[in-house]
Amino acid sequence: MDDLYRDYILEHYKRPHNFGELDPHDLEGLEHNPLCGDELGVHIRVKDGRIEDLRFHGHGCAISQASASIASEELKGMDLDDVGKLDADWMIELLGIPVSATRRKCALLNLKAVRGAVTGDNAWPS
Amino acid sequence: MPPVVESSLAVKADFPIFARRFGGRELIYLDSGATSQKPQAVIDAQAEHLRSHNANVHRGVYALAQEADAAYDGARRKVAAFVGGRPQTTIFTKNVTEAINLVAYSWGRANVGPGDAVLITQMEHHANLVPWQVLCRERSAELRYLEVDERGELSLEALERELARGDVKLVAFAHVSNVLGTINPVAEMTARIRAAGALSLVDGAQAVPQMPVDLQALGADFYGWTGHKALGPTGIGVLHGREELLERMEPFLTGGDMIASVDLQSVSWNELPYKFEAGTPPIAEAVGLGVAVDYLSALGMEQVRTHERSLTAYMLERLGEVPGLRVVGPPEAERRGGLVSFTVEGIHPHDVAELANRGGVCIRAGHHCAQPLMRCLGVGATARASVGVYNDAADIDALVDALQAGREVFGL
Ligand SMILES: Cc1ncc(COP(=O)(O)O)c(C=O)c1O
Numbered sequence: 001m002d003d004l005y006r007d008y009i010l011e012h013y014k015r016p017h018n019f020g021e022l023d024p025h026d027l028e029g030l031e032h033n034p035l036c037g038d039e040l041g042v043h044i045r046v047k048d049g050r051i052e053d054l055r056f057h058g059h060g061c062a063i064s065q066a067s068a069s070i071a072s073e074e075l076k077g078m079d080l081d082d083v084g085k086l087d088a089d090w091m092i093e094l095l096g097i098p099v100s101a102t103r104r105k106c107a108l109l110n111l112k113a114v115r116g117a118v119t120g121d122n123a124w125p126s
Numbered sequence: 127m128p129p130v131v132e133s134s135l136a137v138k139a140d141f142p143i144f145a146r147r148f149g150g151r152e153l154i155y156l157d158s159g160a161t162s163q164k165p166q167a168v169i170d171a172q173a174e175h176l177r178s179h180n181a182n183v184h185r186g187v188y189a190l191a192q193e194a195d196a197a198y199d200g201a202r203r204k205v206a207a208f209v210g211g212r213p214q215t216t217i218f219t220k221n222v223t224e225a226i227n228l229v230a231y232s233w234g235r236a237n238v239g240p241g242d243a244v245l246i247t248q249m250e251h252h253a254n255l256v257p258w259q260v261l262c263r264e265r266s267a268e269l270r271y272l273e274v275d276e277r278g279e280l281s282l283e284a285l286e287r288e289l290a291r292g293d294v295k296l297v298a299f300a301h302v303s304n305v306l307g308t309i310n311p312v313a314e315m316t317a318r319i320r321a322a323g324a325l326s327l328v329d330g331a332q333a334v335p336q337m338p339v340d341l342q343a344l345g346a347d348f349y350g351w352t353g354h355k356a357l358g359p360t361g362i363g364v365l366h367g368r369e370e371l372l373e374r375m376e377p378f379l380t381g382g383d384m385i386a387s388v389d390l391q392s393v394s395w396n397e398l399p400y401k402f403e404a405g406t407p408p409i410a411e412a413v414g415l416g417v418a419v420d421y422l423s424a425l426g427m428e429q430v431r432t433h434e435r436s437l438t439a440y441m442l443e444r445l446g447e448v449p450g451l452r453v454v455g456p457p458e459a460e461r462r463g464g465l466v467s468f469t470v471e472g473i474h475p476h477d478v479a480e481l482a483n484r485g486g487v488c489i490r491a492g493h494h495c496a497q498p499l500m501r502c503l504g505v506g507a508t509a510r511a512s513v514g515v516y517n518d519a520a521d522i523d524a525l526v527d528a529l530q531a532g533r534e535v536f537g538l
Contacts, residue, residue: 062477
């Protein structure tokens with residue numbers, strides 16, 4: 001079996017969950033991977049301090065798309081305060097595959113966009 | 127059946143990096159467009175210079191310093207002769223990026239102003255785009271782009287139309303595109319540019335390593351290239367310029383070595399080419415580059431071009447066997463340098479490069495420092511395979527096998 005391109009990763013890549021746009025939305029974030037020109041945007045709808053609904057859009061590799069898809073399921077319903085505390089380890093663990101230094105940026109692109117939308121902190125991860 | 131490709135210059139053994147193994151596997155290097163591998167002769171020449179001839183240049187009277195001077199000046203003569211240039215008008219820089227910046231600052235700041243235009247093309251590397259964008263913004267000039275057609279080529283008629291507007295001061299363009307592979311008709315373009323009273327700057331980064339370059343025949347006012355793509359070391363690039371222009375230009379960087387004399391409040395510049403080489407230059411790197419061009423000359427640049435063209439033809443043919451693979455740029459190898467950019471339907475270019483890597487093949491993926499071009503092509507990124515003198519048909523076969531296997535991993 002392939003270490004990186006596990007079946008579930010490819011499944012999320014080909015049929016991503018929560019892919020698209022959300023209108024109207026309360027928060028939005030947009031991130032680029034300057035190395036490859038990939039782009040990932042998120043729309044978030046908030047209710048009672050929680051993520052009520054979320055969609056992501058853009059284009060990217062299997063790793064960035066699968067990360068966004070897998071994370072989207074966890075993020076729905078999450079308290080906004082908790083979103084601000086999510087770190088890289090959370091994402092990598094959730095992804096469940098060994099990620100090389102070069103592919104780490106791909107894996108974290110979505111969380112960067114989500115954190116930016118929620119906390120306004122675009123510098124993460126510094 | 128793909129055409130039988132005999133083309134192998136059979137020089138892999140000259141490049142020690144190919145003795146390395148990665149997880150027990152040989153190195154299959156198809157990323158020479160990013161940087162070339164180095165022959166033993168270049169590595170040895172640099173080491174030998176540092177071991178036995180190292181001193182600073184231009185200031186010593188002792189024997190060792192004279193050896194260093196001779197080595198540096200000798201390298202410049204070889205590098206100039208390699209492309210039909212003259213030593214006085216051959217300036218060593220850090221890379222081609224610095225060569226282009228030199229012109230954008232020294233010539234551009236003095237000669238481009240409000241109402242003027244700089245014309246570049248949609249296929250430029252950021253190195254030949256950003257310096258002009260910054261110049262035009264600073265000087266309130268207009269930056270215009272020549273379009274790339276669906277075949278990945280420029281149109282001479284479009285160039286003439288732009289020049290006819292009468293405001294173009296300089297046209298900057300790549301000799302060979304690092305994404306499309308397109309070989310631009312440099313001589314035809316520079317003739318039109320000269321006739322219109324504008325200057326030309328040609329980015330030869332992808333051309334000099336691959337084909338015979340004769341500056342006289344090309345007729346560019348400025349021609350830059352970079353050592354590390356031409357079997358030479360990193361840290362050294364070259365700018366060739368027309369003497370009258372270089373004479374009139376102010377220096378780019380200032381400091382030691384580039385002055386004739388300095389008073390408390392004034393200074394006069396050193397003669398060419400030293401006026402443009404402030405500070406201690408890349409001496410060992412120049413020596414290495416001198417040996418790199420010797421190596422290429424010994425192979426024969428016509429042979430190198432023939433080799434790269436037939437490998438490119440083979441690559442186009444074999445990549446065509448991969449379902450869903452789309453090549454960008456001119457369809458014929460005659461019109462291209464030794465690189466092919468492509469996309470594979472259903473697999474992002476980063477994953478294409480990762481999958482190639484599983485087959486032991488090194489290719490590059492991304493926007494290749496040409497984001498405006500990527501937008502024209504309607505893609506975010508491409509994968510790119512590029513060949514060098516050491517590649518052979520088996521390397522291309524390995525790439526195609528890896529891509530086919532990769533499609534299976536992705537369930538395609
Ligand atoms: C066409 C072209 N121009 C400019 C450059 C920049 O070269 P360097 O980084 O050596 O300045 C490259 C290489 O990346 C290139 O392919």
